[in-house]
Amino acid sequence: MLRRDLMKMALVAGLSFTGGSAFAADMPAPFDKPEEVKIALVRYLSTGDFFQSYLSGVEKQAEALGVDLRVFDSRQDAALQADMVDQAIALGVDGIVIQHGLTESMKPAAQRAVDAGIKVVAFDVNVENDAIPQVEQSDYMLGKLALEQAIKDNGDTFTAGYVYVPGIAPLDRRDVAWKEVKKDNPGIKEAAMFGTLDNPIANSVANQARSVLQANPTINVVFAPYDEFAKGVKIAVDEAGLSQDIKIYSADVSTADISAMREPDSAWAATVATNPAVVGEVSVRTLALMLAGEDPGKQVIVPPTLITQDFLNEQDVRNMGDLGEKMPQFQHADVSVAEWIPLPKR
């Protein structure tokens, strides 16, 4: 650790004096001349806090390495995303991070990049290619940890409401954890399942949750494994005056979520999250390892963190910045690290 800090300081000093080349001698090729390394981020999804934060992580890690980053944004157009991979190949980039996408459209495009001698990393999309490592936030673990906390707080016998929209990959993976926990704990009864992605999502879910709570007054736990869902359920619980009687368990976190969890008598008991910025940093570091000829492994998993309401209150956490300070495992994941890779400044 100390050595890494020293290196960071040295690197900063080096950057300010000589434009970064002095200490780059310690870096393996091609990072001895980082300004000549060009990498591309090809995105499928970009709208929303999660994706914004992911991008900032990618940008920060790329900046720390000193490489030239190009961002291609296909805005949920699968065909365009494949074209953008080809554009990146034509541009002569050294590495590509593929962020989300559809297996069908990205598999051939990723193969073309690999054939062109480009290193490729895929985040949250399976491109079925042995040369391409997968960076993942473990959605299964996200769901599992939240549910374990629910059982810890409420015992293994409760009546649950479940918010779920099938067909959305991360939600489907979180659903696996829910099914498993239900099977292992016959005392957990699923009274209602609802959910919608009509936006604003929180508002639409709130409308649904109001009627679900009215129709099923016995519900005392709601599993809402996506923060927009949890926000909607919380609005409904507050409006129904049930905030003392119902506990909400969710996944993902943002500054707004933190303040919602910390409202007096908030029903939102816990959430489990991976910092999207950290996932972005890990994606770039994984790519850097490959470019330097090291093997990051087939699967790079960024572990999630449990965040409870009690913890937030005890530590007086007000926003994502505070959360990172009070919970170091949230701000940095020891995944895909190497002595020579400078970490972004905190």
Added chain:
Amino acid sequence: MNKNALDYAIKYGFLLLLGGLALFFSLYASGFASPRSAVFILQSVAITGILALGVTCTLVVGGFDLSIGSVATSALMLSAYTMVILEQSAFVAVAVCLLMGALVGLVNGLLIVKMRVPDLLATLGMMFLLIGLQRIPTQGNSIATGMSLEDGSVAEGTFSAAFLWLGRHRFDLFLDRLVPVPVVVFLLIALLIWLFLGYTRHGRLMYAIGSNERAAGLVGTNVHRYKIVAYMISGMLASVGGILLAARLGRGDIASGNNLLLDSVAAALIGFAVLGAARPNAFGTAAGALFVGILLQGLTMMNAPYYMQDFVKGAVLVAALVFTFYLSSRRGGRRTA
């Protein structure tokens, strides 16, 4: 079919269906028949209903406003920005949003009457413009107290209690804390628009413009001014919807508002069929919004998944359009025959 029966069906069919639906859910969905559930059906339709009343005004003058959904979400972001980042009061936030809505309406209206851009295209352009514009000040992030700003500081402003009151306060009516503010606002606006369109000279002139713009112009109506006013009403009502949404959510959520647009247009179109009006009208729009609301709440209570709800919404809309265009034209046809 007997002519009287047909008339009757066209006039009251939709309201009967509404009653039947409410009865059906009362019997089969536990907890549906209660004053609280009636109120939250109203609450769930209040915001789309207000937007739908705005669309109704533009439909009356033979136009259309595709930008309402994004005006609403822009107002949502703008109110959050005003309070959380600029640290202004609730009054300023509401005033700024209404002004923004009126301005967007004015620009829409000017594009349509002065630049002669077709209404669908002008408001479509405005929709995209606003979806982008509302995200520029925060680089695509949602707005909440405690968020980090670009200069490294933290946003200290909060949603003021007075503002949240708009979305969360409930008036006592028979039961304690029963009727939320948005429902009252919705009912008031519905009443006002109904009176304005049906019972004032201005409203009637707007209908005249909608049925024959040229004729209305020839008898001395200031067609351009009325059209612009219709778009301004639409823009302002959409921002009222956005303000109420922000007050309920308590944060500035980025959202495109496309679902708000589609739901409110559906409500306005279903409104054509109510009482056999076969034209846009405020009472019909409110009833149409209520109809969709009852259906969705009932289906949710019976654990129907979201795609089922979309399907049913679509089916209702198609049925309403058949009522309006086919049956009414037959009735009209018989009369002239």
